[in-house]
Amino acid sequence: MEKPGSLLLTLLRDGPRSLWDILSRWPYSIRELCETLERLQTEGWVERSSNQGTQIHLTERGREASRSLAIAGPEGEDFSCSACQGKGLRVPEAWRRRFLELTRERPLPVAEYDQGFMRSDDALARVAFMHRMGDVADRDIVLIGDDDLVSIALAITGWPRRIVVIDVDERLGAFLERVNREQGFVIEFRPLDIRRPLPPDLTASFDTFVTDPVETVPGFELFLSRAAASLRGRYAAGYFGLTTLEASLVKWHRLQQLLLRMNLVITDVLRDFSIYPERENRWERFYASYAMMSLFRIEGHLPDRDWYRSSFFRVEAIAAPQPTILGECTLSETELYFDEETLATPRPDVR
Structure with missing residues (x-):
């Protein structure tokens, strides 16, 4: 699976997320998220909420695949400084x-x-x-x-x-x-x-x-x-x-x-x-x-x-x-x- 797809599965591993939540962590373009989401839906890895809202979750196939993925990318352990939000700067x-x-x-x-x-x-x-x-x-x-x-x-x-x-x-x-x-x-x-x-x-x-x-x-x-x-x-x-x-x-x-x-x-x-x-x-x-x-x-x-x-x-x-x-x-x-x-x-x- 290409990197954008594996990152999306990793993001969803711990449960459903809204599209806005995913976008707030997504390292690629909006269009690439749309293309990745459509591809993973077609292949049976993820599903949209039944009312066509913004919630996206893994299918059983997606959950099984996500377990084998390394914890990395936007859902990996966050090593950034909480005090400066990772900026390395102090605002007086x-x-x-x-x-x-x-x-x-x-x-x-x-x-x-x-x-x-x-x-x-x-x-x-x-x-x-x-x-x-x-x-x-x-x-x-x-x-x-x-x-x-x-x-x-x-x-x-x-x-x-x-x-x-x-x-x-x-x-x-x-x-x-x-x-x-x-x-x-x-x-x-x-x-x-x-x-x-x-x-x-x-x-x-x-x-x-x-x-x-x-x-x-x-x-x-x-x-x-x-x-x-x-x-x-x-x-x-x-x-x-x-x-x-x-x-x-x-x-x-x-x-x-x-x-x-x-x-x-x-x-x-x-x-x-x-x-x-x-x-x-x-x-x-x-x-x-x-x-x-x-x-x-x-x-x-x-x-x-x-x-x-x-x-x-x-x-x-x-x-x-x-x-x-x-x-x-x-x-x-x-x-x-x-x-x-x-x-x-x-x-x-x-x-």
């Missing part, structure tokens, strides 16, 4: 308290821009890791998109020399302006659709970028090209989030090739570093437009846990960054946001 309590206070009235996600934010501690842990790598203190930092309000987390430390947020969402600009006024921060906001190139005063002007690109190949190339264009040169660094849920390893391979062409080398990948909380995002309405709902035949069955997560990448320039997209980009919204793997991306007309 003073940061946590202030960040929670300042982001309490943050703008909620809208489908039009494929928005969503991670847990507060995960945003703060990003800053802690960036600082450990020498990319925060006395650095000029640009954030291309900032649903997670990492700009505020950076400002709380007082360490960066300059913080600039580039985003198409004017609501974010208004929110950051209010926080600046109340807290004395100097977070700059520049409204921009990144299909347009960066203005000259933001080109080759930063030591560090942070972004969470859309996960189509054209969209990733566009986001990272703009990010690369922002960097000053050799030793400048960048950070971005990327899932395996909507970006298979085949896609990761293509994305790594793009990074190499841009003179960016991956120095670190922190697996499943960021989790996106269902309750705080209040995006229940998005689910009706997710392609995965009909693919799994689970329309109307909302998650019973936080399941969407991403890994955190660090890249560093080995020479002058070479963005592969320089001028205006003519990608449509469909081309930018959707492909055969982006199955948990909302349609822009969701209200």
Whole structure:
């Protein structure tokens, strides 16, 4: 049996699990889970609940097979640190308290821009890791998109020399302006659709970028090209989030090739570093437009846990960054946001 199939049997060994529970532990793409589940059902290893809900369990044949599988993978013994949730980083309590206070009235996600934010501690842990790598203190930092309000987390430390947020969402600009006024921060906001190139005063002007690109190949190339264009040169660094849920390893391979062409080398990948909380995002309405709902035949069955997560990448320039997209980009919204793997991306007309 191929590895994805054996991992799924291992996950189900101790009893039924919801699809959302499986997805929260699944190391491959949503589409690969669907294909694996269909194959194991057809071969008689697993069954869905009788009412076509989200519960999945082993058949007798599957239970017998699972007993012979080594305890490994997502259901093996967990050796990660419970105190830091495996991150190897400590978030100062003073940061946590202030960040929670300042982001309490943050703008909620809208489908039009494929928005969503991670847990507060995960945003703060990003800053802690960036600082450990020498990319925060006395650095000029640009954030291309900032649903997670990492700009505020950076400002709380007082360490960066300059913080600039580039985003198409004017609501974010208004929110950051209010926080600046109340807290004395100097977070700059520049409204921009990144299909347009960066203005000259933001080109080759930063030591560090942070972004969470859309996960189509054209969209990733566009986001990272703009990010690369922002960097000053050799030793400048960048950070971005990327899932395996909507970006298979085949896609990761293509994305790594793009990074190499841009003179960016991956120095670190922190697996499943960021989790996106269902309750705080209040995006229940998005689910009706997710392609995965009909693919799994689970329309109307909302998650019973936080399941969407991403890994955190660090890249560093080995020479002058070479963005592969320089001028205006003519990608449509469909081309930018959707492909055969982006199955948990909302349609822009969701209200």
